[in-house]
Amino acid sequence: MQKYRSDFPILNRIINGKLLVYFDNAATSQMPLFVFEKMKEFEFNRRANVHRGVHTLSEEASVMYEQARKTVSDFILANDPSEIVFVRNATEAINLAAYAWGRKNINKNDIILTSEVEHHSNLIPWQILAKEKECTLTFIPVNEEGKLDFQKIHPDWSKVKLVAIGHAFNVLGTINDITKIVKNIKKECKKSGSKSPRFLVDGAQSVPHIPVNVKKFGIDFFAFSGHKMCGPMGIGVLWVNRNIFGEMSEFLTGGGMIDRVSLLESGFAKPPERFEAGTPNVTGAVGLAAACEYLTGIGMENIRKHEVELTSYALRKLRGLKNVTIYGPAKAEDRTGLISFNINGIHPHDAASILDSEGIAVRSGQHCVMPWHVNNKINATIRASFYLYNTADEVDRLISGLEKSVKMLI
Numbered sequence: 001m002q003k004y005r006s007d008f009p010i011l012n013r014i015i016n017g018k019l020l021v022y023f024d025n026a027a028t029s030q031m032p033l034f035v036f037e038k039m040k041e042f043e044f045n046r047r048a049n050v051h052r053g054v055h056t057l058s059e060e061a062s063v064m065y066e067q068a069r070k071t072v073s074d075f076i077l078a079n080d081p082s083e084i085v086f087v088r089n090a091t092e093a094i095n096l097a098a099y100a101w102g103r104k105n106i107n108k109n110d111i112i113l114t115s116e117v118e119h120h121s122n123l124i125p126w127q128i129l130a131k132e133k134e135c136t137l138t139f140i141p142v143n144e145e146g147k148l149d150f151q152k153i154h155p156d157w158s159k160v161k162l163v164a165i166g167h168a169f170n171v172l173g174t175i176n177d178i179t180k181i182v183k184n185i186k187k188e189c190k191k192s193g194s195k196s197p198r199f200l201v202d203g204a205q206s207v208p209h210i211p212v213n214v215k216k217f218g219i220d221f222f223a224f225s226g227h228k229m230c231g232p233m234g235i236g237v238l239w240v241n242r243n244i245f246g247e248m249s250e251f252l253t254g255g256g257m258i259d260r261v262s263l264l265e266s267g268f269a270k271p272p273e274r275f276e277a278g279t280p281n282v283t284g285a286v287g288l289a290a291a292c293e294y295l296t297g298i299g300m301e302n303i304r305k306h307e308v309e310l311t312s313y314a315l316r317k318l319r320g321l322k323n324v325t326i327y328g329p330a331k332a333e334d335r336t337g338l339i340s341f342n343i344n345g346i347h348p349h350d351a352a353s354i355l356d357s358e359g360i361a362v363r364s365g366q367h368c369v370m371p372w373h374v375n376n377k378i379n380a381t382i383r384a385s386f387y388l389y390n391t392a393d394e395v396d397r398l399i400s401g402l403e404k405s406v407k408m409l410i
């Protein structure tokens with residue numbers, strides 16, 4: 001993997017006199033030149049609005065936008081490109097599902113099943129919907145190891161209308177076996193004589209790191225962001241199983257999502273355009289497609305293998321430090337390449353500041369998962385998150401930086 005480092009100019013940056021170690025990939029990953037060049041080519045040679053003009057540039061831009069949809073569709077093995085709705089990010093994707101599907105299909109006393117360790121983006125849209133519809137949110141707990149524990153919940157399955165869970169948790173790293181979870185829930189529902197609920201999976205932390213096949217999951221919605229997978233900021237995807245579009249009503253409305261308009265009423269374009277009102281982020285879509293091409297070129301299996309090795313090494317090294325608590329699954333194979341931890345007696349922000357003085361970027365805080373931190377009486381955590389370009393030498397620098405923090409602060 002070392003050879004790919006030169007694709008990322010930012011990795012040459014000197015921060016506080018030291019070569020950058022970038023371990024904040026779960027928040028936002030870095031962009032390779034390949035992706036930037038594809039976006040530059042679009043901006044400098046083909047920039048025009050899509051689907052609205054007959055002139056050459058508009059036609060070229062439209063072709064590139066639709067090609068981007070196809071590339072992204074292939075990357076997650078969707079049934080067909082029309083299942084890819086371009087949005088700004090995973091947060092907007094989940095909100096789109098909540099507003100366009102949830103508002104129409106969730107009713108009073110229904111249950112939305114989610115977990116107690118979701119990113120706020122996969123919690124707050126459901127809280128708001130639950131308030132509006134007077135329905136119930138039921139939370140699947142996680143066990144000591146950060147794995148979902150279905151034994152502890154006994155919902156009335158006939159009332160469960162939506163299951164909204166993360167494919168990989170951004171604070172614990174846990175990878176959930178979505179295919180198995182969906183199968184088991186469908187079985188429970190069948191036993192109780194009720195229809196299967198709909199499933200939304202938050203893939204923000206999985207798509208960048210592990211091969212994903214949305215068709216295999218048996219789900220209905222899948223959300224992710226471009227900026228965590230070598231792509232640009234401001235572009236994300238809601239994948240919608242094509243059989244579900246008919247259950248959705250319009251969300252954002254206006255230009256680009258209609259096929260006929262009179263002063264008093266309108267007819268709407270077919271999906272996915274129906275859910276992409278206004279001028280889309282064409283450069284972003286081109287960049288996201290380039291990121292998919294880039295990752296495919298390296299091979300998602302190779303990226304996964306590298307991250308498992310690096311995470312396993314980092315777990316071993318971290319466990320060698322005194323007074324360290326590591327959260328999430330014990331085995332690297334059960335998690336993505338991120339580790340949240342604490343060192344007794346050191347505030348995560350202090351450790352992160354000392355690491356920054358060593359040129360090492362980690363995240364400290366609650367990582368948009370406040371309920372899990374509060375419920376477990378954890379003030380904050382330090383999170384180191386890896387990607388394809390990170391190395392064992394960089395992990396060694398993290399460990400040295402943490403040793404320095406211990407010397408300075410305890």
Ligand SMILES: Cc1ncc(COP(=O)(O)O)c(C=O)c1O
Nearest residue numbers: 089090091119121170204205225
């Ligand atoms: C699991 C998870 N879901 C959703 C999001 C939200 O992503 P975005 O800010 O790109 O919308 C994040 C971002 O950290 C995340 O980790």
